[in-house]
Amino acid sequence: MSASSRTIDLAVIPGDGIGQEVVAQGLKVLSAVLPQDVKLETKEYDFGARRYHATGETLTDADLENLKRHDAILLGAIGDPSVPSGVLERGFLLKLRFAFDHHVNLRPSKLLPGIATPLAGQPEIDFVVVREGTEGPYTGNGGTIRKGTAHEVATEVSVNTAFGVERVVRDAFARAQARPRKKLALIHKNNVLTFAGHLWTNVFNKVAEEYPEVTTEYMHVDAATIYLVTQPERFDVIVTDNLFGDIITDLAAAVSGGIGVAASGNINPGREYPSMFEPVHGSAPDIAGQGKADPTATVLSVALMLRHLGHEAEAARIEDAVSADLAARAGQPARTTDEIGDALAARVSG
Amino acid sequence: MSASSRTIDLAVIPGDGIGQEVVAQGLKVLSAVLPQDVKLETKEYDFGARRYHATGETLTDADLENLKRHDAILLGAIGDPSVPSGVLERGFLLKLRFAFDHHVNLRPSKLLPGIATPLAGQPEIDFVVVREGTEGPYTGNGGTIRKGTAHEVATEVSVNTAFGVERVVRDAFARAQARPRKKLALIHKNNVLTFAGHLWTNVFNKVAEEYPEVTTEYMHVDAATIYLVTQPERFDVIVTDNLFGDIITDLAAAVSGGIGVAASGNINPGREYPSMFEPVHGSAPDIAGQGKADPTATVLSVALMLRHLGHEAEAARIEDAVSADLAARAGQPARTTDEIGDALAARVSG
């Protein structure tokens, strides 16, 4: 655990759709939880569809320079149907992850009290996925020839390096070692993607020797989707590549209470760059501006951020408040985004 | 529907583990369902772990020549922990799919009566996944440099061609058009894998113009995993790439009754080469030889094979028999592999 800072200088990116609404609640709870002697400074940045349409920009070098000065970034959601698929994803979200070397994409899945899973029975679910964030099929390598013709060929290149794999695998082992069950599963598809698969498997097995207390297993990604719905209680920590991590964390969110409560951190563990925290859900333009969005995932992302910045006690207080709030929901009428934020703020300051 | 043949010349590959046991039941039911005037000829081939250990061979050119002469191939399962990961997958399973141009990998998901899904509630599930079988990240393109060192780089190249995408998309549209609900979903990740994603999306939209009655939608693969557990009833036909199809069909099998009943066909629609039919499950060495394996997935794969060969009535009779058998299972003691095969054979000949 790193030393906690007495100031938090936060870049805030509300973004598109419900991003605006949920981020406001995240900040409300953050202000409420921080002790008097920790100063919170925030600066809001305009990214996403609006700025893209107005200026054609998604994320400039100057933007990166500005963002770099902050301690952390809180993001709501980026994306709108008015922007062609891929433009904001590659031009903003992924560009930022790569520029700030967010190689640990942390996504906890915990079935909290009072939350219904779509699974029959109510299995105990409490695991965390450590998804690699800067390699794999996400690098943008590849291309297209003879575009739009009957002879078009399009390639996507998954790039995997020993350096990139080892650092995320080490991070995952350290997390597994620190948890009571001390279990770590590597998820890949090493029987088909044999080049990348062997690299991942070899590095994983090598690092495992340094962690004799951690129980390890290997699982193909297709089999993992089965276990996630039939035996989710089996998982403790999972480490996996960028694309497999993308896929299984959405599934994990679905089985452990929905993307309304799924938090994530795009982390640069060495703190050379600010890490970014965001709910797993998207901008949900269909319900934007109606006060219907559940800000819980954003609030839980704030907790991940506090933990990363060394404010463990405050992170735990937020998580406890969320658990209590969810448990109290049963049978109650639906609340607005603002009301949920107020309730959580009251609980953490209480 | 193509004309049905009066002889079926079948290559049988029992393979490893439970493959032997389940294939025997598949053949039993096949013999029972065929009318007197259809002659069944079978030839058994030895592939898998045993042959690999004895000879070092997985699938030779001579093997391919022999297999090519048959009308179809029935496979049990290939794979054993004694063989390094990838050797039999790339050396046999994928080699055969590529050599015989099995570009349509057909995987129906239907929640049959009496079958429990791990999902709360019992949603109606009845969809079919058309998975591309000869392109994408499965081509074996890629490589490794500086293997085993701290500077290793491993790549995997997903190869997508307009030719390859269009033929499988066309197959899926034709299947959607023939079904009552006439719905087709394209699943990809076109916001990140923009080169391949745009090719898939453009081809899909172009072919859609020829099928005005088919309702289409596009879904990212991560979002699709959520819908598969929260709204599986929403799907009718799905078309997707080789890797995404691998992942979501295991998830689909899990939500629609488990891989004990999941059938698949590796199809060459033009019949230039024999198509291959196999259960989605693997060789399950842990329960092999104990009579515990459920042969239902293999029997349903035989039904897919009969439909492909033009024997629609017999295919339907097998499917009805399976439905009736599953419905009768509730509360009954577990039966052996052989007993289930006998029961199904009795039903189809009755």
Ligand SMILES: CC(C)[C@H](C(=O)O)[C@@H](O)C(=O)O
């Ligand atoms: C929006 C997209 C680029 C992103 C991803 O694929 O990583 C999202 O799905 C996520 O999981 O954060």
Ligand SMILES: CC(C)[C@H](C(=O)O)[C@@H](O)C(=O)O
């Ligand atoms: C065994 C493996 C090569 C295969 C695949 O990935 O296609 C299997 O998972 C399947 O789905 O048939």
